[in-house]
Amino acid sequence: MHRRTAAVPACLLDVNVWLAAAFEAHPAHRTAQAVLVRSTPAAPALFCRAPQQSFLLQADVSGGASQIS
Numbered sequence: 001m002h003r004r005t006a007a008v009p010a011c012l013l014d015v016n017v018w019l020a021a022a023f024e025a026h027p028a029h030r031t032a033q034a035v036l037v038r039s040t041p042a043a044p045a046l047f048c049r050a051p052q053q054s055f056l057l058q059a060d061v062s063g064g065a066s067q068i069s
Helices: 015-022 029-038 049-060
Strands: none
Touching: 015 029, 015 049
């Protein structure tokens, strides 16, 4: 029997996209922001546990955007 695990198409984003979207100093900030702006409730941008933890660690360790180049 085949089980359907998700009824909604979604985009599972890598931690680098989330970091770029969060910090204006990141070179890919505008591109990452554009990806998030295009997401909708019908096709959301998702953040699973592993990238979420990586994001929190990297954002904290780098002191935010101060270390992004």
